[in-house]
Amino acid sequence: MSHSTLLLIAVVGVATLLLLILRAKVQPFVALVVVSIGVALAAGVPAADLVKTIEEGMGSTLGHIATIIALGAMIGRIIELSGGARSFAHSLIDRFGSRRTPLALTVAGFLLGIPVFFEVGLIILMPIAYGVARASRKPLLVYALPMGAAMLTVHAFLPPHPGAVAVTEAIGADQGLVLLMGIPITAVVILLGYLVSRRMTRREYPMDPAVYAEVYGEQPDAADTSGPGQASGPASAPSDDGHGTAVLTKPSQAVVEAPAEDVRPAPSFGMVLTLIVTPILLILLGTIGQNVLSEGSLARAVLTVLGAPMVALLIDLALCAYFLGARRGWDRAHIASVMGSALPSVAMVILVAGAGGVFGKVLVASGIGDAIADVLEKTGLPALFLAFLMALALRAAQGSTTVALITTAGILTPLLERAHLSTGQLSLVALAIGAGGLAVSHINDAGYWMFTKLTGLDVASGLRTWTVLTTTMGLIGFGLTAALWPLV
Template sequence: MSHTTLLVIAAAGVATLLLLILRAKVQPFVALVVVSIGVALAAGVPAADLVKTIEEGMGATLGHIATIIALGAMIGRIIELSGGAHAFAYSLIERFGSRRTPLALAVAGFVLGIPVFFEVGLIILMPIAYGVARASRKPLLVYALPMGAAMLTVHAFLPPHPGAVAVAEAIGASQGLMLLMGIPLTAVVVLFGYLVSRRLTRRAHPMDPAVYAEVYGAPDTDGGTSSAAQAPDGTPNSPTPGEGGRGAAVLTRPAIQGTDVRPPSFGMVLTLIVTPILLILLGTIGENTLPAGNTLRAVLTVLGAPMVALLIDVTLCGYFLGARRGWNRARISEVMGSALPPVAMVILVAGAGGVFGKVLVASGIGGAIADVLERTGLPVLLLAFLTSLALRAAQGSATVALVTTAGILTPLLHRADLSTAQLSLVALAMGAGALALSHINDAGYWMFTKLAGLDVATGLRTWTVLTTVMGCAGFALTTVLWPLV
């Protein structure tokens, strides 16, 4: 089959995938599997080999990432239900002070975003932003915007989040190197996003009356407001945008719902979040610096395997945040089990992305795409960013954008004979594309704007602009790092 025919089939497959997700509202997992089958048959994959190809693609992907995603979700769930996330955020606010509370919440979003999925993290931290806004008499967006953007940044860039894990497995990148380069990179992006958010929140924005009443209290009968001066329509009654100023208040730490003992300490939560990261980094450093056959290298390699590192951390979380604080074994098991249903579909979507990638390779489409992309003369880093950006803008899901981009570009990346470090940087460039352009077809956009009380236009002017600027900044940083790897 000619390259032209294969490319037409690939283009029709991607177009069909977008139509199924956007127009027909088909669940992404089902859409990916259906399109993979259609593309395989159209490209001439023998019917007898079709099921085997799908099973190999699904098995090769899920065999590596399913355990990692599941263990990461368990860690996040234990931290959430133990009250650790709230305690960590409030401790940061106390340490940073009222004038730097937006920065404190951005840091909280960054750190807690590593073990906690974006949607869950937003639900956990948004009530804290509500309380801070109420106490300081400032617009909610001042606190919520940098916090939410920080969590989305980690979600797009770093393991153990599903998109990053799936990309690493598909293209052969190292999760350890992704963390080693990605943590400082995302920290810079989050800080830059915080500075940009200060400009975006200089003026008051209209706010949904229901959210306004929940944050600031219902209007008084005499026409005033019970706890804040912000009007839902953004009139001059609004709290003064920006940081500091009269009316700033220190938020009182409330009791954490669902816990019967004092919440865990800041140091405990931070240690448990950092432990798997340090183990993975130590394993990566050991593999790259110690000679083969060295006993220490063997030990670090085992402990630094993402699955082992996360399994160790789940055990530590279960003991220090659970058993040591009064949870019995049944409750610990129940909490761990409750983390799995929300991520089951995410795991299946990642697996279906692996099926799509396998079909592209088995059908010869991957090679045809690689030939065309090579002839464009564009650097692989830019191709990775632009492809994930286009798919993110088109269909909304960062995870789907990442797994689809990996499937499309894997043949080209393997042909380019890149080092593991370069492949890891390419994975981060894909993450930058998946961070940008969060807009009306993204569930995360609607979740943030509804919780923050924003209308569509305001959400596009603030959330979409900020995520796009941060995504471009992340890609710029990967280009700076490229000559160094």
Template sequence: MTHTTLLLIAAAGVATLLLLILRAKVQPFVALVVVSIGVALAAGVPAADLVKTIEDGMGSTLGHIATIIALGAMIGRIVELSGGAQAFAHSLIDRFGSRRTPLALTVAGFVLGIPVFFEVGLIILMPIAYGVARASRKPLLGYALPMGAAMLTVHAFLPPHPGAVAVSQAIGADQGLVLLLGIPVTAVVIFLGYLLSRRLTRREYPMDPAVYAEVYGEESAPEAAGSSTPAASTADDGHGTAVLTKPAATDTNPGLPAPAFGTVLALIVTPILLILAGTLGQNLLADGSALRAVLTVLGAPMVALLIDVALCAYVLGARRGWDRTHIASVMGSALPSVAMVILVAGAGGVFGKVLVASGIGDAIADVLDRTGLPALVLAFLMALTLRAAQGSTTVALITTAGILTPLLQRADLSTAQLSLVALAMGAGGLSVSHINDAGYWMFTKLTGLDVASGLRTWTVLTTAMGVIGFGLTAALWPLV
């Protein structure tokens, strides 16, 4: 087939994918598999090879990321149900003082956002923002906006979150380098987002009376708009999983002291330090070195997370009175919520494999080469466009990686450059959170904002932070 025909098939495939997800409300996993089969057949992949192509795409993707996502979810679940997340946030508020409480909650969102999925983190921390707003008699949005944006930023940029893990695997980026470069980039993006949020929240926005009453203990809010209550609201998390949008209490034992701040922080950073140590060992130590071999094993993301799961289970569970059955139950309870995320990631791998096997990937690479745009720019713009079109950060990142992988392979980029490309995709995936994004609805419902106010605050802030994130990755490009 000609390149033009292949490109038309690819465009029709992406358009069909968006229609299935947005209009027909088909679950993203099913939509990706259906579109992958259709694109493969239309592009001339032999019927006898179709099943093998799908299995290869699913297997090569899930073989790397399924364990990482599952272990990361277990860590987050143990931290959540042990009360560690709330204790950590309250400790930060005490350390920062009342005047810097919004910054303390932003830092809490950043740190807790690493092991805890965005939706869960928002549910855990929002009651704390409610309590602080009630005590200070200040607008809730000033506390919640930078905190929520911080968690979404980590969700888009950093492993072990599913989009970042899938992108790193698909394009061949090193997850250790993604963390090494991404953590400071993310920290700067979040801090600048915090400063921008202070400007965005200078004026007061209409607030749902029910949420106002829940936060401040009064019956109505000035200039209130709307009347729906978030008490029993649910939203789709972008992967087909229903998530509760009302703040939920943790399953803690009131007879036990809360986990210490230092303990929670140490457990959160342990896998990060192990992964970074493995990356540095491979780059700085000689081949054949015993220390390099040890660090390589300990720094493998799966091993690092497995070690941290064991530490969390002992320190936050067994040492605090949980029996083995309860620990197993808590760890198992983390899996249903990420099962669909894992399948969506695998289906994205199938789509990428089909693009390569059909020759569409090379055709797209040729066209993108002719644009003259750097790979970094293409990665950001494509992820941003897909994010704005269909809402899910994870789906946008996985689809972008599948489309751009042939071009990136042809460009012969270094591992560090590929890591920056992964971060540029994350910046695009962070941007333009609006009315087709479950995260947008979760945030606006929990803060009592109407649609227009949500667009003026949450959408503007996430888009600005995405652009800042891309600017920082572009600034680092000449250095690697």
């Protein structure tokens, strides 16, 4: 089959995928599987090999990432329900002082965003932003905008978040190197995003009266537009983002309700911080050990095992269960229940990641991957730029960061294999894909609707603030990966 025919099949396949997700509201998992089957048959994959190809794509992907995603979700759930997340955020505010509260909440979003999913972190921290906005009589957006953007940045860039894990495994990057380079890159992106948000929030934006009343404890004066916010009618929003995440649709739903946390004294700041960084340090030690210590040495073998992401997260989960659970009075049944409660929210994410692996396997088995690689090579564009641009385009088109990252990795894997990149370069490509997945959060993204409804912004204000800020931070992230490229 000619390259032009294979490319046409690929274009039709991606277009069909977007139509199924956006217009038909089909779950991305189902859409990816259906499109994968259609693309495989159209590209000439023998019917007898079709099921085997799907199983191999699903199995090879989930074999690497399912355990990591599940363990990460359990750790985040224990930190959340023990009260550790709120305690951690309040401790940061106390340490930074009232003048630097926006920065404190941004740092809290960064650190808590590592073990806690974006949507959960937003629900946990938004009541704290409400409280400090009420106390200071400043606009809510001053606190909420950099905080929310920080959590979304971590969600797009760093393991153990699903998209980052899936991309790292799909393209053959090293999770330790992704963390080693990704953490400082993410920190710089968040810091610069914080500075950009400070300029954005110097002006007032219209605010939903229901959210205004919830934040400031009073109804806004429609005649007075110089206060913390001014009244504006609510904008409509879809009820689902296409991959199982509920989106707020009414002004009254913007009121944040705290999760059912433990009523015992909350864990200390130091305890929560230690549990957040423990798996990161173990993974980094494993990577350093493999690159520094001699092969066959006992120390290298020990660090390799401890630094395996699955082992590092399993150790951290045990520590969380003990220090945040058992030592604070949770019995075994309650600890098991808390861990189990984390799995329903990530089950569909794991399946979507597996279906993305199926799509990537089909592209390789059908020869479409090589055809795409040929075309992309002829453009003369660097792999890093292609990775960022493709992730950004898919993110803008269908909304989900995770789907954009996974689909981009599947499409680019043949090109990256042909380019013979080093592990360090592949890790930067993974981060560039994350930068593309961070950008252009707009009206087809559940995160956009969650943020705008919780902060009371209308559609136009959300686009001028949240969308512009996430896109700016995505561009900054790509710029940093490009700056590091000559060094690796």
